[in-house]
Amino acid sequence: MMTAETVxxxxxxxxxMRKVNSSQLERLGARHILLAGNGAEALAVxxxxxxxxxxxxxxxxxxxxxxxxxxxRNDSRLAALPFIMITAESSRxxxxxxxxxxxxxxxxxxxxxxxxxxxxxxxxxRRPSLPRPPVVExxxxxxxxxxxxxxxxxxxxxxxxNLALIVGLFQDEYRVLAARxxxxxxxxxxxxxxxxxxxxxxxxxxxxxxxxxERLRSHPDAGRIPVIFITAxxxxxxxxxxxxxxxxxxxxxxxxxxxxxxxxxNLLRLVEQRNALQQExxxxxxxxxxxxxxxxxxxxxxxxPLCNILxxxxxxxxxxxxxxxxxxxxxxxxxxxxxxxxxxxxxxxxYKIETGRFVLRPxxxxxxxxxxxxxxxxxxxxxxxxxxxxxVLEDATETTPLLASGSExxxxxxxxxLLKNACEAAPDQSRVHLELRRMDCIELVMENQPxxxxxxxxxxxxxxxxxxxxxxxxLGTYSAKLLAEAQKGSLVLETxxxxxxxxxxxxxxxAV
Numbered sequence: 001m002m003t004a005e006t007v008x009x010x011x012x013x014x015x016x017m018r019k020v021n022s023s024q025l026e027r028l029g030a031r032h033i034l035l036a037g038n039g040a041e042a043l044a045v046x047x048x049x050x051x052x053x054x055x056x057x058x059x060x061x062x063x064x065x066x067x068x069x070x071x072x073r074n075d076s077r078l079a080a081l082p083f084i085m086i087t088a089e090s091s092r093x094x095x096x097x098x099x100x101x102x103x104x105x106x107x108x109x110x111x112x113x114x115x116x117x118x119x120x121x122x123x124x125x126r127r128p129s130l131p132r133p134p135v136v137e138x139x140x141x142x143x144x145x146x147x148x149x150x151x152x153x154x155x156x157x158x159x160x161x162n163l164a165l166i167v168g169l170f171q172d173e174y175r176v177l178a179a180r181x182x183x184x185x186x187x188x189x190x191x192x193x194x195x196x197x198x199x200x201x202x203x204x205x206x207x208x209x210x211x212x213x214e215r216l217r218s219h220p221d222a223g224r225i226p227v228i229f230i231t232a233x234x235x236x237x238x239x240x241x242x243x244x245x246x247x248x249x250x251x252x253x254x255x256x257x258x259x260x261x262x263x264x265x266n267l268l269r270l271v272e273q274r275n276a277l278q279q280e281x282x283x284x285x286x287x288x289x290x291x292x293x294x295x296x297x298x299x300x301x302x303x304x305p306l307c308n309i310l311x312x313x314x315x316x317x318x319x320x321x322x323x324x325x326x327x328x329x330x331x332x333x334x335x336x337x338x339x340x341x342x343x344x345x346x347x348x349x350x351y352k353i354e355t356g357r358f359v360l361r362p363x364x365x366x367x368x369x370x371x372x373x374x375x376x377x378x379x380x381x382x383x384x385x386x387x388x389x390x391x392v393l394e395d396a397t398e399t400t401p402l403l404a405s406g407s408e409x410x411x412x413x414x415x416x417x418l419l420k421n422a423c424e425a426a427p428d429q430s431r432v433h434l435e436l437r438r439m440d441c442i443e444l445v446m447e448n449q450p451x452x453x454x455x456x457x458x459x460x461x462x463x464x465x466x467x468x469x470x471x472x473x474x475l476g477t478y479s480a481k482l483l484a485e486a487q488k489g490s491l492v493l494e495t496x497x498x499x500x501x502x503x504x505x506x507x508x509x510x511a512v
Contacts, residue, residue, distance in 0.1 A: 002120055007032040007049070011042040011056035011068065012086075021055055021086075024113040028120075039063025043071055046078055053120060058087040058094075066098060073102040074359050082123035086111075095281050102357060106281045108274060110224035114192040150175045151268045151275075154195035156185040156212070157230070158204045162255075166199060166230075169257055170264065182207025186215060189222040196271040197264065202231035202238065210241060226267055230255060302344050310337040332377050349410070350479060353486045360487060364403040364511035365411045367442055368393070371434065374412075374419050378432075386429045389419075394437035403511035404442040406487035411508070414483040414491075415444070417476040418504055422448040425502070441489070444506040451495045452502050460493050484508070 008030055010021045022033050034049060036042035040063045042056065054072065058065040065085055072078045085098050088109040095106060104123035107115060152175045155166045160180070167176050177195060179185040182204055189195065198216075202209035209229060216222040229242045232253040239250045249263055313334045316322070322330070352358035375389050382389075404411065422432045426448040433447040452460055456467045463478045484491040489508035496503065 002028070002030075002053075002117075002124060004029055004031045006030060006052045006124075007034065009034045009036060009042060009045055009051045009054045009056075011036045011039065011054065011060070011065065013037050013057065013060040017057065021116075024116050025055075027113050028117050039065065039068030039071070042068055046072070046075075046081075051081065053124065054081055054083045055116075056083065056085060058085055058098075066094075066101060069098065069101045069103055070356060073357050082120070084119050084123055092280075095284060099284055100354075100356075103285070105285065106278075108278045108281070151197065151271050152177060152193075152195040153197050153199065153264065153268070154179065154185060154188055155199045156180075156182070156204070156209070157199075157201040159201075162201065162230075165255070165257075166260075169261060173265075174268065181205070182209070182212040185212055186222075189216055189225060190219055194222055194225055196225070197267055198225055198227045199260075199264070200227050200229055202229055202233055202242070213242070213247065228263060228267070230260075306337055306341055306344075310334060310341070313337060329380065332380055335373065336377060350482065353482055358486055360407065362405040362487070362511075363408065365406050365408050366401040367404050367411065367415075367444065367508070368400070368402040368436060370412060371415060371436060371444065374415055375434065378419050378423055382423045385423070385426070387423060387426055388431040389423070390431060390433045392433070392435045394435060402436060402438055402442050404487075404489075404508040405511040406489070406508055410483045410487055414480050414487075414506070417480045417483075418446055418506065421476045421480075422446055422502075422504075425450070438510070441507045441509055446504045446506070447501050449500050450502065451497050451500050452493065457493065457495065461491075 008025055010018050010025070010033060012018045012021065018035050018037075022035070025033055034045055034051065036045050038060045039056070042054070043063075045051070046054075054068075056065040056068055063071075065087075069083055069085065072081060072083060079102075082104045083102070084105045084107055085103045086107045086109065098106060105119040107119050150173075153170055154177045155163055155170075156179045157163050157166070158180050163178050163180065167178055170176050177188055179188060183206065185198070185200070186207075189198070200209045200212065204212075207215075209231070213227055213229075216225065216227070226248045228249040228251060229247050230251045230253060231238065231242075233239075242250050248267065251260055251263065313330050317327070317330050317334065349358060371391060375391050379387075379389050419432070419434075426432050427450070430449050435445045437443050437445075453467065461477050461481045481491045484506060487508055489506065491507075492505045494503040494505060495501065
């Protein structure tokens with residue numbers, strides 16, 4: 001999947017981190033690496049150069065990683081790019097935001113080149129094909145999953161008895177590696193699977209502990225491994241030098257096993273927490289991909305029978321022996337099937353609207369013709385209730401189109417939801433009254449009985465909120481308001497308690 005020709009864009013405001021990430025990519029065989037100091041610079045690069053994978057830090061000035069991710073996903077030319085978000089600390093809510101925005105993978109600092117390679121492979125293997133949502137694949141299995149992996153402890157000491165003592169102290173709890181000299185320890189630490197913590201003796205031949213620590217700190221992967229110095233040196237100068245080299249602790253010989261054990265347990269507990277957090281975020285990504293896949297399959301399975309119904313309706317329309325009323329009903333059936341197919345496709349747009357990824361490409365929409373068709377269909381659907389469905393035009397004629405700026409599909413779904421809800425709520429033998437007018441916008445006012453109860457009015461547009469309709473999903477008014485606002489319009493609830501009326505006022509911008 002990844003080749004030497006793969007072009008990477010590394011985005012980070014810290015020059016050191018850009019160098020570290022570039023170094024790790026080079027170790028993985030990358031030859032083409034572009035750099036940017038923030039999201040705005042990254043967008044300029046993306047619009048000027050071909051890029052195959054984006055590695056972006058989260059917290060940056062000017063434009064942060066999440067905003068960059070949204071900009072990328074909203075650009076049809078860039079939207080399919082694998083995007084790996086890198087972060088030192090983020091809340092679950094922030095990670096949920098990143099997943100909703102379409103992140104390919106999330107990598108928690110500190111990480112190794114091996115961690116990075118795995119995320120790149122996953123992100124590139126799951127590259128989405130637009131405009132459909134990403135298709136889920138089976139999770140990449142590693143030889144040692146994070147959840148089952150025991151933290152690795154490296155003990156470095158040239159004295160065999162010391163090695164045996166410390167290894168024996170931890171081998172039942174952790175995976176323990178041993179090295180008797182600095183060169184061997186350096187090889188282990190710079191491998192693809194470095195240890196999580198180093199217990200390092202200072203006084204060793206050829207390469208002492210201080211020199212080893214200095215060389216580790218200059219390496220992109222090994223530089224983040226915490227080090228505990230274990231030494232017989234007790235002078236403050238030695239301790240100060242160890243701390244300057246990044247040591248997290250300094251333990252004097254002879255070693256107190258209980259004290260050393262507590263120090264190691266506390267440090268490795270932090271490592272385990274980091275690993276658990278990484279696994280949690282990986283799992284959240286997998287669950288989101290599974291949800292998208294299930295949604296995609298459902299849409300596909302719903303389309304097949306609807307297409308069959310549409311085909312049958314069109315076949316029947318070819319008959320020359322149909323009565324006018326039968327023709328009218330079949331035309332209504334054909335229109336409803338076509339609209340239902342469009343609404344199934346709308347499901348992915350609704351998800352994009354909810355997650356801030358929807359991009360409106362407005363066209364003129366004839367609301368008069370659309371409302372008239374919906375009213376005709378509703379009269380057939382609800383004829384058993386004896387409803388009077390009235391459409392009144394103000395400052396317009398039957399032949400003058402009322403053109404709103406929006407999406408044909410979104411407008412249909414919005415109006416269909418509002419009319420359906422009004423007809424379902426209206427008592428038998430009552431009326432549903434619609435007024436359509438042109439002002440500085442296109443306004444539709446829809447009235448029906450009864451008035452929404454006072455206690456429910458605050459929740460009227462909330463997701464899953466439903467009142468008085470057994471089996472209601474509570475999505476009709478929620479999605480209607482969402483669709484109105486996605487088209488730069490508004491939807492407002494008004495009530496008239498004296499007349500016992502519910503009134504919905506929809507406004508959409510005029511087509512230019």
